[in-house]
Amino acid sequence: MPLPALSLMLVVFSLTTGEFVIAGILPDVASDLSVSIEAAGLLVTAYAGGMIVGGPLITVLTARIARKPLILGLLAVSIAANLGSAVAPGYGVLLAMRFLAGLIVATFFAVAIATTVSMAPPGRQATAVARVTLGMNLGIILGTPVGTLIGEHGGWRATFTVVTVITMLAALLVLRFVPSPPAPVARSVVSELRVLADRNVQIAIALTALGNVGVVMVFSYIAPLLTDVSGFPAASVPGLLLVYGAGAVFGNLAGGRLADRAPLPSLIGLLSALAATLALFWAVRETRPAVVVLLFFVGALAFAVIPGMQTRVLSAATGAPTLAVAVNASGFQLAAAFAGWLGGRVLDSSLGLSSIYLVGALLTLTGLAVAGYSHHRDRRPVGTPPVGDKAPGIGRNR
Numbered sequence: 468m469p470l471p472a473l474s475l476m477l478v479v480f481s482l483t484t485g486e487f488v489i490a491g492i493l494p495d496v497a498s499d500l501s502v503s504i505e506a507a508g509l510l511v512t513a514y515a516g517g518m519i520v521g522g523p524l525i526t527v528l529t530a531r532i533a534r535k536p537l538i539l540g541l542l543a544v545s546i547a548a549n550l551g552s553a554v555a556p557g558y559g560v561l562l563a564m565r566f567l568a569g570l571i572v573a574t575f576f577a578v579a580i581a582t583t584v585s586m587a588p589p590g591r592q593a594t595a596v597a598r599v600t601l602g603m604n605l606g607i608i609l610g611t612p613v614g615t616l617i618g619e620h621g622g623w624r625a626t627f628t629v630v631t632v633i634t635m636l637a638a639l640l641v642l643r644f645v646p647s648p649p650a651p652v653a654r655s656v657v658s659e660l661r662v663l664a665d666r667n668v669q670i671a672i673a674l675t676a677l678g679n680v681g682v683v684m685v686f687s688y689i690a691p692l693l694t695d696v697s698g699f700p701a702a703s704v705p706g707l708l709l710v711y712g713a714g715a716v717f718g719n720l721a722g723g724r725l726a727d728r729a730p731l732p733s734l735i736g737l738l739s740a741l742a743a744t745l746a747l748f749w750a751v752r753e754t755r756p757a758v759v760v761l762l763f764f765v766g767a768l769a770f771a772v773i774p775g776m777q778t779r780v781l782s783a784a785t786g787a788p789t790l791a792v793a794v795n796a797s798g799f800q801l802a803a804a805f806a807g808w809l810g811g812r813v814l815d816s817s818l819g820l821s822s823i824y825l826v827g828a829l830l831t832l833t834g835l836a837v838a839g840y841s842h843h844r845d846r847r848p849v850g851t852p853p854v855g856d857k858a859p860g861i862g863r864n865r
Contacts, residue, residue: 468598469586469598470640470644471582471583471586471644471645471646472583472586472595472598472599473598473640473644474637474640474641474643474644474645475538475579475582475583475599475602475641475645476598476599476601476602476605477602477633477636477637477640478538478542478575478579478602478634478637478638478641479576479579479599479600479601479602479603479606480602480603480605480606480609480610480633480637481545481602481606481610481630481633481634481637482545482572482575482602482606482634483602483603483605483606483607483610483611484606484610484611484613484614484630484633485545485549485568485627485630485634486514486568486569486572486606487606487607487610487611488610488611488614488615488618488626488630489510489511489514489565491611491612491614491615491618492614492615492618492619492623492626493507493508493510494507495618495619495622495623496510496561496623499622499623500557500558500561502558506558509562510561510562510565511565513562513563513565513566513569514565514566514568514569515569515800515803515804516566516569517565517566517567517568517569517570517571517572518569518570518572518573518796518797518800519573519797519800519801520570520797521569521570521571521572521573521574521797522573522574522577522793522794522796522797522800523790523793523794523797525541525570525571525573525574525793526573526574526577526789526790526793526794527790529574530789530790533647534578534581534582534647535582535641535645535646535647537574537578538575538578538579538582538641538645539638539641539642541571541574541575541578542575542634542637542638542641543638544567544570544571545568545571545572545575545634546631546634546635546638547567548564548565548567548568548570549564549568549627549630549631549634550627550628550631551564551567552564552565552568552627553624553625553627553628553631554624572796573793573794573796573797573800574789574793576792576793576796577788577789577790577791577792577793577795577796578789579599580596580599580600580777580781580792581781581788581789581792582645583595583596583598583599584596584778584781586646590727591727592727592778592781593722593723593724593725593726593727593730593774593775593777593778594720594723594724594726594727594774595723596723596773596774596777596778597719597720597722597723597724597773597774598720598723600719600770600773600774600777601716601719601720603719604712604715604716604719604770605716607712607715608708608709608711608712608713608715608716609712612705614626614629614630617629662784662790662791663790663791663794665783665784667783667841667844668780668783668784668791670783670837670840670841670844671776671779671780671783671784671791671795671841672780672791672794672795672798673837674734674776674779674834674837674838674841675776675777675780675795675798675799675802676798676799676801676802677802677830677833677834677837678734678738678772678776678831678834678835678837678838679769679772679776679799679802679803679834680802680803680805680806680809680830680833680834681741681742681745681806681826681827681828681829681830681831681834682741682745682765682768682769682827682831683802683803683806684806684807684809684810684823684826684827684830685745685748685765685823685824685827686711686769687803687806687807687810688810688814688820688823689708689711690704691820692752692820692821692823692824693707693758695820696752696753696820696821697752697753697755697758698753698755699755699758707759707762710759710762710763710766711762711763711765711766712766713763713766714762714763714764714765714766714767714768714770715766715767715769715770716770717767718766718767718768718769718770718771719770719771719773719774721767721771722737722770722771722772722773722774722775723774725737725771725775726774726775726778730775730778730779730782731775731779731838731841731842731845732842733775734772734775734776734779734838735835735838735839735842737768737771737772737775738772738831738832738834738835738838739835740768741765741768741769741772741831742828742829742831742832742835743828744761744764744765744768745765745824745825745827745828745831746824746825746828747761748761748765748824749821749822749824749825749828752821752824776795777792777795779841780792780795806830809826810823810826813826
């Protein structure tokens with residue numbers, strides 16, 4: 468892996484670890500700060516809220532800053548927020564630090580992806596995106612359990628201290644190896660925001676949200692699905708999640724290569740396979756060997772769609788790609804929040820826990836419909852406005 472991409476991947480690893488590790492140390496945080504588990508759970512909400520708010524806001528406010536100084540500035544905020552989390556004297560300060568840590572994540576992802584794509588050779592942009600987002604996979608399957616283990620032996624403050632150190636090391640690598648591209652062309656806030664009115668950008672963002680909401684809902688409830696439905700002992704869940712994580716790593720890298728060859732057709736095929744796999748998961752939910760195999764494939768397919776979706780947003784938003792990717796990340800967070808809420812409603816209904824697989828499959832089909840519609844728009848004759856566009860050329864980048 469090229470050193471610039473490796474540097475950015477390590478940053479993504481540290482940010483992802485910092486985001487997800489809180490789940491493993493939540494009881495210790497609640498006990499040490501004398502708050503309820505429910506109150507401690509708001510630390511997760513605060514981080515997600517920071518991402519949702521910070522995505523468009525921070526990206527617009529920093530649009531005129533050159534990418535490398537911007538990356539280093541965002542990392543300085545992340546380091547300060549994680550260090551502040553480690554030394555927080557009370558719950559209120561920790562809550563504020565988690566919000567601050569989440570505030571810069573969407574913008575960093577957007578700038579990192581745009582920088583990586585700009586360094587990639589022609590026809591290899593999606594593969595480059597996959598290399599950076601590999602840090603997300605490793606953060607979930609490696610960083611989170613290791614961070615939890617550190618918290619169990621050294622306390623939850625030690626976990627945030629280690630995350631801070633890793634982020635600092637990654638920042639040094641970025642300073643050394645990531646080139647300094649020219650400063651972006653000065654654009655007004657209105658000009659930046661205008662890209663969000665582009666129909667192709669709207670469709671690309673909708674594709675990310677709808678294409679992922681079903682599998683995110685399934686993953687949100689994967690532990691009870693494995694224990695209460697499939698009958699696995701609770702002690703086996705970490706090992707089963709490693710199977711999912713191994714699939715995610717494989718799928719992320721394979722998805723990048725597929726997207727480079729045929730972006731939308733590969734997305735259509737992957738979303739079709741994901742919907743079918745989730746439905747099959749429901750059918751064999753009580754057959755443990757089949758569940759283990761399908762867990763790998765769900766992880767692979769869930770992450771195989773990410774490089775293609777990200778490059779789709781970039782190609783649609785040529786006017787302000789960084790803002791579009793940041794809004795795309797915020798949209799994903801909203802979809803994840805909706806997935807958690809909808810899963811709860813399914814559990815409260817008469818459908819039962821196992822029906823989450825089927826609901827996830829149906830939601831994935833909505834993403835497939837968006838991908839199909841987008842492919843249809845791309846294949847229409849040049850000069851023919853699609854239904855709903857006000858005039859030829861509006862909302863098109865081709």
